[in-house]
Amino acid sequence: MSNKKSYENIDPVTLGVIAGSFNSIAKEMALVLYRMAYSSIIRESEDLGAGLFDSDGNELCESDSTPMHIGSLPGYIKGVKHFLGNDINEGDIILHNNPYHGASHTPDLAIIIPIFYGGKLVGFAANTGHVLDVGGMSPGLMVDVVDVFAEGKHYNAVKLYDKGKKDEAMWRHVLENVRTPNENKGDIEAMIASAKLGQRRYLELIDRYGLDTVQATEKRWMDYSEEMLRKEIEKIPDGIYKAPTGWLDDDGRNYGEPLKIETSVEVRGSDIIVDLTGSSPQVETGYNVPYSGSTLPATYTIVRSILLDEANSEVFVPQNSGIFKPIEVVAPLGTIFNPKFPASCFARFNQINRLADQINLALAEVLPEKTTAGNSAHVSANSYAGVSPDTGAYWIYIEINEGSYGGRFGKDAMDSVDNLVANTRNNPIEELEMRTPMRCHRYELREEEPAAGQWRGGIGIAREWEFFTDTLFSGEGDRHFDAPKGVLGGADGQTGSLILNSNSQKEKNLHAKLTNFKINAGDTLLIKTPSAGGYGNPLERDPEQVLEDFKDGLIAKRTVKDVYGVILKSDLTIDEVATADYRNNSLK
Incomplete structure (x- = not known):
């Protein structure tokens, strides 16, 4: 039997054109969504994600929007398959938001449209958006909430359209149990329009190039992303790199009781293992993190951002499920990064931003030119x-x-x-x-x-x-x-x-x-x-930059000397000799 991969016969030009089309489709989907949406959180803040996925739910491409939205969609699709099994049909339009089955958190609704070609399921067009309200105990956002049921309505792969027929009763149920029905209706309809566009564009690609060629390109594109990330991981010396212990303020109810974040990053050949063992046990409020929908995408995003920063990369490396394969995340069940059902996990974003910053700080030791100092996170x-x-x-x-x-x-x-x-x-x-x-x-x-x-x-x-x-x-x-x-x-x-x-x-x-x-x-x-x-070290900052900061009003005059070691003359120009002497003495 031949071991030849399916994409090896595709010429580079065709490969590049189809791959470029994937990215364009995702961006076009996002444009439709935020331009049509009613709520400001989607329309103006662009708190959304959109993309195409293969029949297994692997991400093929993503929009230039919030990475937490798009990176979680493979989990959403897995959740849809859990609830529907084989009951996924041409003409279905599916709504899903269960945080224990892939969702990033309850107010991030997803619209998922299965794509059929010749009667066969070949992929999905999907998006997510943060809606204003999902009918929970608190309008908008909430932290101090008793369990996941109190967060609001959970739509477990419900069909707004079943085989092309609109389910009017389901629409009424979805919209009559929230505080902002008009805004939610507009947002959901915008999400449907966005996903339908993705579906149409994907089928156009198949009609033009053929199903086998398109699917072979998908595999090559994901393999390429995985190969490129593994090459960067292999440049890091094997070892375990640990971040300083991080502390979250509290859980939103038990004020004054900080929550621990422990983070180590192990490099093993071309694999990275992020271990959160030792982090705080899950809490009794909504200050927990859905593992699949938020902990995993946050980790994937920051590792890729550090190692394959587009601004510094000589070649374009697409974001897709190939990026996920070299990265393993260990988060013990029952901790804030992997809570047990039915704990609420509504308010999860500060924790995952801190998780990303912890990974950044862990790698600062070995990758000082690719990482930053501590972020607001x-x-x-x-x-x-x-x-x-x-x-x-x-x-x-x-x-x-x-x-x-x-x-x-x-x-x-x-x-x-x-x-x-x-x-x-x-x-x-x-x-x-x-x-x-x-x-x-x-x-x-x-x-x-x-x-x-x-x-x-x-x-x-x-x-x-x-x-x-x-x-x-x-x-x-x-x-x-x-x-x-x-x-x-x-x-x-x-x-x-x-x-x-x-x-x-x-x-x-x-x-x-x-x-x-x-x-x-x-x-x-x-x-x-x-x-x-x-x-x-502040004493190594360019004196001219220090002077500019002073002129811009960012720092006081005493800071110029006491912190940065820059000596100014009476006319507010730099005394270069005095500055060099002062800094040399201070550095001894």
Whole structure:
């Protein structure tokens, strides 16, 4: 029997054209979704993912959006197969969101359309999007929730269309049990349009090139990604690399009781094993992480980002299931990264961003030029909700506030930007003020100095809201106590904070995690997100960069000398001789 692989006879041009078409299709699917969506979290923040998958659920391509959405979709498809078995038919449109069967978490709905060709299942077009509400105990977001059933409605591979026929009763059930039926309806219909486009484009490829050629390209494209990642892993010396112990603030109910994150990364030939043994046991709130839908995609994303950064790669390496194969994740059952049913796992994003940062810090020792200092590694996801006195309908707004990257070899960090495994955009303030009874008084970089280093840390944001009506606030935040770590002599960053009625007699510091906290009309809320860590010894920073930071108002004059060892003349130019002497003495 021949061992020749199916794709070896495909000419390189055809291979490249079909592979390029996969990526274009995923991007086009995402464009349709966020342009048609009703809710701002999808339409403006682009909290979504879209792509094509083979008949086994392997990812073929993904959109340039939130990696947690698209990376979890193979798990969604596995969950759909668990519930439906062989009852997957041409014309089906399937809705799924069970976090114990592949979903990234309950509000991330997926629409999955099976693709048939010649009566045979050949793949799936699928997407996910974070909807405003799924009918749980709290509007929008929640942390302090008793179990997974209290999170909201679970759609276990339900068919909105069965063999092409719309199930009107199921649609009513889906939309009549949430607080935002109009927005959810618009979002789901946008997701269906996006998946139908992917289905159509995939079938067009098959019609043009033939099923055998397209499927052979899929295998080659996944094998290629796996080969390229394995080559990078093999460059790392075998060994076990351990990150400093990380601490999450608390579980959103038992305040003051931090949760441990232990992370080691073992390199064994062309394999990487990320071991989370020793991390906190699962908690009694929703502050747990779905293993398949969130722990795995977060790990895959950060490993690929470190080793195959597109900005530094000489060749394009596609993101698909081939990337997943060299990576193993050990997360003992019953811990926060792999909870036992029926524990809630609604509020999972801060943990997986910290997981990504822990892997980054573990590899900093052996890959100093590919990793960063400690990142903000949090998601200050907040929801605001109330009932309109005019219509009696709920209004809900969900925002994801930006963080900051840690300093990196050769470059200062990026300020005020989503980072690591998050990839959402900010919402325009003007639109939010038109649609919600809130007004933004501040939205700017934090005033505190960035973390010092040869390359400085990134700066988080300060955002202050005023509320015109009584509002229910739920905050899914963290990092009010454990600052982002500096590396190689760089300084640690700044922790975040939530302050109610800042600079008034009613000022009150709030916990990072709150569920259904009542904010009264006239109150203000000041959100500060963490600033990241610095990279390298500050005394080795280019004096000209130090002077620029001072002129830009990022650092005080005393910091110029006391931290960076730069001596300024009376005309605010650099005294190069005095600076060299001062730094040499300080480094001794």
